[in-house]
Amino acid sequence: MSSRSSAKRADALRSIDAILQAAAECLGRNPEASLSEIARAAGVGRVTLYAHFASRAEVVDAAMARAIERGNAALDSVDLTGDPRLALARLVEASWHLVDEARALLVAAQRELSAGRIRELHDGPASRVETLVARGRAEGVFRTDLPISWLVNVLHTVMHSAADEIRAGRLAPDHAAAHITATVLAAFTPPGKLVPELGDPR
């Protein structure tokens, strides 16, 4: 298991890590950041970068994959049992911040990677949401008149748009989670049922 990537020296692994971290930062700041810029930020020669990644696309892909994987790992500690509505609220509380951080990186990824690849990268976290939504439907608290994939997409979209609103200065960061939760919970409520009131959970 540990001998799997014995081809790489500890040295190289450190460089790769520095590059990916720098890529996340630079591309987050500016989606058009050049590879030279990233290499410089990583404290690494441009040639070294090319030694590890064949193309720009590979760098973006790896950086995005890392960001998502980390975010996904962070969500493992969220308790998704109990009332699906409360579980969803907890998930949002833990997620939106990650989305906000990765948002700019995503923009870069959208330029470089195919839509299919991006979805592929996302389907770790997506399936987590999917499971929760499915349970909520089974328990009758989430609507069944719209496809699960649509509902998952709504959550995803609303979180991203909140990130945009924050960046545009139209939404205070400490209101974000409450707004997202209130919106999505209402959107998920089956027609004919009452929209839940969460009572400002601050």
Next chain:
Amino acid sequence: MSSRSSAKRADALRSIDAILQAAAECLGRNPEASLSEIARAAGVGRVTLYAHFASRAEVVDAAMARAIERGNAALDSVDLTGDPRLALARLVEASWHLVDEARALLVAAQRELSAGRIRELHDGPASRVETLVARGRAEGVFRTDLPISWLVNVLHTVMHSAADEIRAGRLAPDHAAAHITATVLAAFTPPGKLVPELGDPR
């Protein structure tokens, strides 16, 4: 009034129009389309294009402005009186298709124009929605626990995401309006009230 732009010959106006139309098509297909490509598609020399637009950004700006203005004009015929929920449904029915068409163009605009400028271009249609939402709130059918700007943004976002879903093949175009309406209407419902059932309006 008609003498305002007497500086331009009928000739030139035709070229400009052809360029903007071609720009909308090309950039819609591929946000990175070059100016040569656009000029060619417009059946016009590249030099002619530069005679009318100083830079790439100006072309994109003008094309986007035209698309939005046209869309906005098309919405003038939508009846926004009566029950705000039904009015919203009518607005969505008429809008989502326009959003879908302009979506790819928007991607191009986001690369070339500042976020502020894009918002500025959008605030014609946005204010229309804003008025409707405000009325719905005053009548007690839309929630007041979230800012108007957030609600407007949710509608905008959900429509765009529907366009994405269609393009990805996960949403049939003839379901789009119903999905959007069902989602947004629920999202706009005040906590403690019933989510409206629209009964498949097909």
Next chain:
DNA sequence: CAAAAGTCGAACAGCAATGTTCGGGTTATC
């Protein structure tokens, strides 16, 4: 019909990024 305005193709200059090669220096690793 004649001047003004517009169009066109070709060619040029500039730029910025990508990706590659080379040779010499460093550092892990066994």
Next chain:
DNA sequence: GATAACCCGAACATTGCTGTTCGACTTTTG
């Protein structure tokens, strides 16, 4: 401590787009 892996800067070739200039030709317009 020797060898292989790695790092690095500089330089090069390539590509593709932008924006400009030139001179000749065509169309409006009054």
